[in-house]
Amino acid sequence: MTAGPHVLFLSWRDTRHPEGGGSEVFLERVAAELAARGYRVTLFCQSHENGPALETMAEGVHILRHGGRHTVYLYAALVYLAGALGIGPLARRRLGRPDVIVDVCNGMPFLSRVYARRPVIALVHHVHREQWPVVFGPRVARIGWWIESRLAVRVYRTCQYVTVSESTRRELAGLGVDPGRIAVVHNGTPDVVGPPVPRTAHPSLVVLGRLVPHKRVELALRATALLAAELPGLELVVAGQGWWDEPLRKLTADLDIAERVRFTGFVPEGRKHELLCRSWVSLVPSLKEGWGLTIVEAGARGTPSVAFRAAGGVVEAMADGQTGMLVDDEFQFFQAVRALLLDPDRRAEMGAAATAYARRFTWSVSGAAFADVVAGQLPATPSRLADQRVP
Structure with missing residues (x-):
């Protein structure tokens, strides 16, 4: 042939x-x-x-x-x-x-x-x-x-x-x-790996991606620190690896939230989907993305995301207000994360819509x-x- x-x-x-x-x-x-x-x-x-x-x-x-x-x-x-x-x-x-x-x-x-x-x-x-x-x-x-x-x-x-x-x-x-x-x-949309698992009993956030400066994981850390007093059980999982790891760990210590933040390093596909499935909200504070793959991955697991409107392709990876929330600055980022954590009905509604939206992309x-x-x-x-x- x-x-x-x-x-x-x-x-x-x-x-x-x-x-x-x-x-x-x-x-x-x-x-x-x-x-x-x-x-x-x-x-x-x-x-x-x-x-x-x-x-x-x-x-x-x-x-x-x-x-x-x-x-x-x-x-x-x-x-x-x-x-x-x-x-x-x-x-x-x-x-x-x-x-x-x-x-x-x-x-x-x-x-x-x-x-x-x-x-x-x-x-x-x-x-x-x-x-x-x-x-x-x-x-x-x-x-x-x-x-x-x-x-x-x-x-x-x-x-x-x-x-x-x-x-x-x-x-x-x-x-x-x-x-x-x-x-x-x-x-x-990447294939879903592993069976569904229940959400955490406590409020939980996840950031998934490479640990490099333009991903701006710092914004997720600062939002976690601000929400800590109101939500004592809040946990943030930072899943990924990269050369910006040490500055992020130092900021975590400076913000006094080391007990609330878990750095997992690289995670295999099965573990990644488990984290997306268990988390209440996915955070995408990146400065720029061509698409926003993690938004769609989280959506496939029924998890809404918060991202920045000016970050490019994330606008198309999400239906704003339906499958997640787009914001314009760090204060709005904090407000959106807080609103979703405190409103289980809205989270569930957005999660269901995010799952349906993710199916559009094959x-x-x-x-x-x-x-x-x-x-x-x-x-x-x-x-x-x-x-x-x-x-």
């Missing part, structure tokens, strides 16, 4: 990376959907201790890991060109000459359009305007933002874009990307939409599709 077209994903991380998150979940799920539709799929990402250099997922997606946090971009170009030129059995076997490249622009793009004479799809989850100054110093932030907002837009000016929300589509258009070249493919639908975008980039005729000349 003739192999289908080859799609190469270039991403700085995969889901097994210690800092992997929602964008990597989207990437691997749509890659798996493409593989199920007959495509040959390869994911190139940075190496890390949780995964071998070569791996084949159960879904048939091949993963090739090289380079580190910063060098993965250079390795992608070198390994791609080695494969295209037939230099070395590893590159030739695993990368070869793809028919379509999906360049995941997570702040820093791979700029594959510069060296690959193949159709390139730029996958952008969200624009990092707000994150650059939070994570880096002023000089690096300015350079990073220039690369993302000016250089990348210029390099990918003739490419098809994919993003996960209308809010990111609007932001990209604001940077100069032609809106007609931007397709929106929403995230699906990976099958997302995969079909992404496959349509890929198919639109393939050569139109069999003779051109068979063209495997050096790029």
